[in-house]
Amino acid sequence: MTPENSATLRRRxxxxxxxxxxxxxxxxxxxxxxxxxxxxxGSAVYVPSDPPDVTVWTPTRRADVPAEEWMRxxxxxxxxxxxxxxxxxxxxxxxxxxGTPTSSSTLPGLILWxxxxxxxxxxxxxxxxxxxxxxSTAYVCEIAGEGRTTAIETDPGVAERARKALAAAGHTPTxxxxxxxxxxxxxxxxxxxxxxxxxxxxxxxxxxxxxxGGTLLVTLGGWGGGQGLVLLTVxxxxxATGGFLPGCTSFMMARTHDRPPHGLVELLxxxxxxxxxxxxxxxxxxxxxxxxxxAPSAERLxxxxxxxxxxxxxxxxxxxxxxxxxxGWTVIQRGPLGLWDAVEDAVxxxxxxxxPHLSEFGMTITPRAQRVWLGSxxxxxxxxxx
Numbered sequence: 001m002t003p004e005n006s007a008t009l010r011r012r013x014x015x016x017x018x019x020x021x022x023x024x025x026x027x028x029x030x031x032x033x034x035x036x037x038x039x040x041x042g043s044a045v046y047v048p049s050d051p052p053d054v055t056v057w058t059p060t061r062r063a064d065v066p067a068e069e070w071m072r073x074x075x076x077x078x079x080x081x082x083x084x085x086x087x088x089x090x091x092x093x094x095x096x097x098x099g100t101p102t103s104s105s106t107l108p109g110l111i112l113w114x115x116x117x118x119x120x121x122x123x124x125x126x127x128x129x130x131x132x133x134x135x136s137t138a139y140v141c142e143i144a145g146e147g148r149t150t151a152i153e154t155d156p157g158v159a160e161r162a163r164k165a166l167a168a169a170g171h172t173p174t175x176x177x178x179x180x181x182x183x184x185x186x187x188x189x190x191x192x193x194x195x196x197x198x199x200x201x202x203x204x205x206x207x208x209x210x211x212x213g214g215t216l217l218v219t220l221g222g223w224g225g226g227q228g229l230v231l232l233t234v235x236x237x238x239x240a241t242g243g244f245l246p247g248c249t250s251f252m253m254a255r256t257h258d259r260p261p262h263g264l265v266e267l268l269x270x271x272x273x274x275x276x277x278x279x280x281x282x283x284x285x286x287x288x289x290x291x292x293x294x295a296p297s298a299e300r301l302x303x304x305x306x307x308x309x310x311x312x313x314x315x316x317x318x319x320x321x322x323x324x325x326x327x328g329w330t331v332i333q334r335g336p337l338g339l340w341d342a343v344e345d346a347v348x349x350x351x352x353x354x355x356p357h358l359s360e361f362g363m364t365i366t367p368r369a370q371r372v373w374l375g376s377x378x379x380x381x382x383x384x385x386x
Contacts (some may be wrong), residue, residue, distance in 0.1 A: 006137050009075040015171055016077065017109050028116045031142035032108065036075045040133040040165045041105055044089035045073075045080040046096070057099055059092035077109045082133060088157060101252060103158045105133045106196060110249065112139060113135040117231060117245060118192045118217045120144050121332075125189070127179035127209070128152065129218075130196035130251070134162030134169075140194070141171045149173035152180040154255055179276045181254050183209040190214060197254040198227050201370050201384045203239070212236040219251050220363070220372070220384075223259040224292030224300040224309075227251070228358045238367040246320070246359045248285045259299050262312050267319060270334025276344045279307040279320040279329055286358045287347060293372055293382035294346035295339045305329055318343075332345065349380055 014032045017023045023032065046057040062070050073080075082089050083103035084096050115136075120126065124144040130138050140149050151173055153159035159177040166173065168344060176184055180195070182202045190210035198221030210216060214234045221227040229249040232242035253259075281287040291300070291317035301308040302319070309318040316335025323330045331340045350356075353374055363372050373381035 006071060006116060010070060013075050013077060022109055025116045028112050029142045031139045032112050035138045037108060037135060038071060038167060039169045040135040041074050041080060042082060042090060042161060043084055044348055046084055046089050054098055057096040057236040059089045077107050080105045083158060087352060096235050103132055103155060105135055111136045114194060114217055115359060117141055118194055120192060123148060124238045125191045127183060127190040127193045131159060131162045131175060132196060134165045136196055137173055138166060138169050138194050141173050146173040150184050151175045152178055152184055154179055179256055181206060181256055185209055193204045196251055198251045199214045199254050200257045201386045202312045202365060207240060216240060219249055221253055222292045222296055224298055226289030226292035228289050230363050231344055234365065239365045241364045242357045260312060266309055267317060268334055272330060272332045275320055275329040275331040275341050279305050281347055282307055289358055290346050290350045291343045294342040296341050296385045311337055311339060
């Protein structure tokens with residue numbers, strides 16, 4: 001496929017994103033039309049199967065696919081996984097059953113929309129957390145300038161791959177390998193921090209690298225599976241405040257904030273009673289986030305009416321099921337933390353306010369605490385673990 005055909009596909013993708021009312025800024029649109037995603041997608045991706053239970057990831061190599069088909073795949077507005085459990089797709093020896101994605105090429109529409117929400121402009125000093133394939137860094141270079149762009153990638157192999165792709169596209173930003181949640185003080189202060197991973201809280205060391213009046217656009221996540229994209233403005237008192245954005249944005253958890261590893265967990269007997277809420281509410285995007293705020297140290301398993309919450313550190317457990325008489329739901333919980341008690345209280349509070357989407361929530365950071373609130377900073381809220 002010729003470069004002209006590639007440019008045509010980029011223009012079509014941009015038209016799609018404009019028609020979906022995602023993009024408006026002229027600088028962002030220009031970058032979207034210029035940056036060749038195929039340069040950053042590399043030589044292979046993992047294509048998932050879609051069975052009811054276990055996902056099989058099949059490495060699909062560019063060399064084995066007709067050029068036109070590969071280019072159409074490249075310019076779909078979708079996320080392509082490029083690494084599973086630390087193994088890049090081009091290095092895979094065969095399909096992977098199960099496995100955890102550890103790096104990807106995020107759908108371009110989301111990257112560009114986030115860049116627009118963060119209000120990037122020429123000369124903006126930008127820190128990117130989670131360089132991944134380098135695609136987001138290339139977009140930022142086109143808008144802010146590569147001399148003002150710093151990117152961090154935790155995985156050395158992924159970082160080197162991104163560095164080569166950026167050079168092939170004509171960009172030489174500052175790209176460092178390390179823990180992105182620590183930031184990069186040598187290039188601070190920044191006007192904008194863009195995180196393409198999720199985190200349990202905003203590290204204070206990272207916050208202090210942002211100029212007063214600057215912006216952090218980060219996804220708050222947790223071990224309960226809830227995620228929300230929040231746009232924060234930094235104040236001059238060691239804090240920040242802002243609101244969650246519309247939509248349902250999720251990213252892989254930053255490796256230093258990921259849940260602690262554990263083996264098989266035995267579900268033990270405990271106190272049994274009726275649940276005050278429908279457990280399936282935890283399958284709702286905001287319901288899941290609210291439950292996570294209430295039980296931030298718990299890992300969530302299960303789905304529908306059969307939810308499981310596990311707190312490995314304390315041994316606390318909660319699990320739900322349809323009641324034996326078919327009327328309502330039963331919860332069994334044990335341990336020092338009343339996990340389901342806390343979830344019920346939080347979900348009931350959310351329902352009492354009309355069960356609003358996460359975009360009706362906000363966040364306030366002070367030097368003493370980080371708090372997510374509902375409705376207004378003075379409204380009900382939950383303190384994040386820091």
